[in-house]
Amino acid sequence: MIFKGGTGKTTLAVHLAQYLALRGYRVLLVDLDPQASATTLFGLNPSQDVADDATFYGHVSGDRRFAELPIETYWPGLDLVPANLALALTDFEIAGRAKLQASLPIHDYLRRGLDEVRENYDVILLDCRPDLGMSTLNALVAASGIFVPVTMSQLDIASMGEFFRFSAFLLEQLHELGVEESHLDLDFVRLIVNRFDPGQAAQAQCHHWMLARMPDQVVRTTMLQTAALGHAGSQWQTLYEYEPDEGRRRAYNRALEALDALCLDLETILWGAWGRRSLPNRNRQPQESVADVTA
Structure with a gap:
């Protein structure tokens, strides 16, 4: 589960x-955000290419089994549950169904849906909407771990604190309602420092404070503030797809190196949650382009 709006969460999730x-x-990447930025990055127009019942909303409304939702993307090995604005109705749909069917758990739509497809995937990523409504509550229950991107500003850190306090309150309420402990336990919660400029004194100070106060929760590798992400994004591409011109090659290589290092750390966290002590010997080498891999 990847949460927190305005911090580059979707960019991080897709990369x-x-x-x-x-x-x-x-x-499998599940786009739970009505803004559908992840869906758009994979070349779909949410308002034209994605039917309402092809989203998580379609599963909640009873129109689709969750197993019908994942679609192949152009990226080998990566499927997507797309999003569009219909997801904004999900909370109302869940609340309405709760009135009609009091025994139907309002928190369990996503977990039960994912049970239909878990055997098909090694990793399922949930790109959440930036609020703590019913959809995000479902994601909290379905997730085995949470990555929270955070930028190094006092305001964003304060917002992050509110998110954790309210999340803890929600989980406590679910526990009191008798939800199984196994559905509420998280293997990890990690903070990812995103858009970081270590040359900015205020950001460096915030980073130092976070490392001192939460050494076990903060991922040590940071994602640097870089123009390369903006250049790639302006072409609706990620760093793994973008081909810079020679004048931007050096900045691009630095950005890709930082991204690979961060993703390797996140992969290591996943392996720790799975009870593994070392990473597998996978085929991809750092900084290979997608063309090198798929050729």
């Missing part, structure tokens, strides 16, 4: 999904 697929994992 991590592509990285893991390049490493040989079978990956």
Whole structure:
């Protein structure tokens, strides 16, 4: 589960999904955000190419089994459950169904849906909407771990604290309602420092404070603030797809090196959650382009 709006969460989710697929994992990315940015990055127009019932909303409304939702992307080994604005209705749909069927758990739509496809994938990533409504509650219950991107500003850190406090409150309420402990346990919660400029004194100070206060929760590798991401994004591409001109090659290589290092750390966290002590010998080498891999 990847949460927190305005911090580059979707950019991180898509890059991590592509990285893991390049490493040989079978990956499913579930776009739970009505803004559908992840869906758009995979070349789909949410309003034209994605039917309402082809999203998680279609599963909640009873129109589709979840197993019908994943679609292949152009990226080998990576499937997508797409999104569109219909996801904004998901909370209302869940609340309405709760009134009609009091025994239907409002928190369990996504977990039960994922049970239909778990055997098909090694990693399932949930790109959440930036709020704590019913959809995000479902993601909290379905997830085995949480990555929270955070930028190094006092305001964003304060917002992150509120997210954790309210998340803990929600999980406590679910526990009191009798939800099974196994559905509420998380293997990990990690903070990812994103868009980091170590040359900015205020950002460096915030980073130092976080490492001192939460050494076990903060991923040591950071994703640097880089123009290369903006250049790639302007062409609706990721760093793994973007081909810079020679004038931007050096900055691009630095950005790709930082991204590979971060994703490797996140992969290591996943392996720790799976009870493994070392990473597998996957085919992909750092900084291979997608053309090198798929040729």
